[in-house]
Amino acid sequence: MAEDTRDAQSLTGTDDARIPTVIADELHIVYRVNGAKTGKGSATAALSRILKRGSDDAARGVRKVHAVKGVSFVAYKGEAVGLIGSNGSGKSTLLRAIAGLLPAESGRVYTHGQPSLLGVNAALMNDLTGERNVILGGLAMGMSREQIRERYQEIVDFSGINEKGDFITLPMRTYSSGMAARLRFSIAAAKDHDVLMIDEALATGDRKFQKRSEERIRELRKEAGTVFLVSHNNKSIRDTCNRVLWLERGELRMDGPTDEVIKEYEKFTGK
């Protein structure tokens, strides 16, 4: 595995100019789920859990899910890193940990600047108009009021919401799911990022919008120092990434140039 890493690094060219932007050092992430031990949600089960208090987590019925197990890597400026692996292999968890959104159980992630996840869904409110959501989403991502005012028209035009009438002044709950997804992407993609992380779901909206959003992602990549992309679509990984991390059961199984890793991965998945 160490050799693979070196291979990947040599891809980016001269050694001296390489500036690390993300360093993961023996990273472990553990989720704790309350009352999932027996699967029985009954009151007596909950009571006996509380009575067993004081002892360790296992006895109290707190189930641990060890999602990421000791992952280490160094990502450099200008790299586009793809994350692949089967469902539940810890890709999204790793992404969140790099962004500093999930606390690490042990180990550390060092980053240059503030990595950001592409997405603002959680900050938006369906009962508010599209207009107010643009402002709210922008503020939630840390943009200033002036920045939002500057980009407002750009965001609305990009989403294409107003192509079929004045929809931006209607509450978001009146939008079709495609329209809402387009507006969400447009808001999220309006900000420039140091380290940008994209978690699948690029394929929203109609074909026309998909093309537009792929273009926007390429633009963001140029502006951002390092890009991480989680996807199950090997083609989009091939198109955008020059290095791939393959996670399986929370462990880093392979790290190297895109073609090599994807070839192994396809062999593994029996494609």
Place this chain on the structure above:
Amino acid sequence: MVAVSAPVSPDEGLTAAQLADRHGLTVSGARPSLVEYVRQLWDRRHFILAFSRAKLTAQYSQAKLGQLWQVATPLLNAAVYFFIFGVILNASRGMPKDVYIPFLVTGVFVFTFTQSSVMAGVRAISGNLGLVRALHFPRASLPISFALQQLQQLLFSMVVLFAVAIGFGHYPDMSWALIVPVLILQFLFNTGLALIMARAGAKTPDLAQLMPFVMRTWMYASGVMFSIPIMLADKPQWLATVLQWNPAAIYMDLMRFALIDEYGAENLPDHVWAAAGGWAALFALGGFVYFWKAEERYGRG
């Protein structure tokens, strides 16, 4: 040292921590210092305000009467309490009707302000995990934003309250100016309490189930619908003193003192302003530091 054919990178052989240090990388998701945290929070002030306003608007956006409910809800609330305690139970105990009704309505509104701040605080983190796990911002933005939402809600209620006071012959005078400092102090106290509850609720979501009972007990003990010294006249003196000094009772009594002409200083405990300020400072500062101490842990699990 012998020169090797290929130049060796100066990064070769460094541990992760050393490498990070060399290039000025910082630990992702680490807790900022208290001063830095306050600065970050200040930078997000527009988000905090916009979020609280958005929540307030979204609340009634599906109702036919829309934002009219902002005023109608407190009005109906006051009517229910008046019917139960004023008419059926006759809790006024010697207070004339034109004093008792504003007394009751003030108590209900002021206490509801604290009560809803606590309830919103409990769910501030645990109910917004999606937001916490998707975006970066000082987490204290959430409880503060919810407390601010309750303040805006109270301002709507104040319109009703003024109408009730004037309707019962208590016209605006100089003492109404005291409303402003009372509101500021109570808001500080509520925000601190919301911050404390937010951290507790993030760790133990069960609190959301438990808090309504705690709050109801607190409400009945704070003299929302009766005067504490009169109601507890035959009980030991210390009990009345303790109840009167609790922050909810203090803010309620100060607000009544400001609004109602016949509700004079004799109804207030000694050093009441010092107590009001003390509670506000203690909870606002203590709650903020307490919340900040767990900043990097919100969003786990």
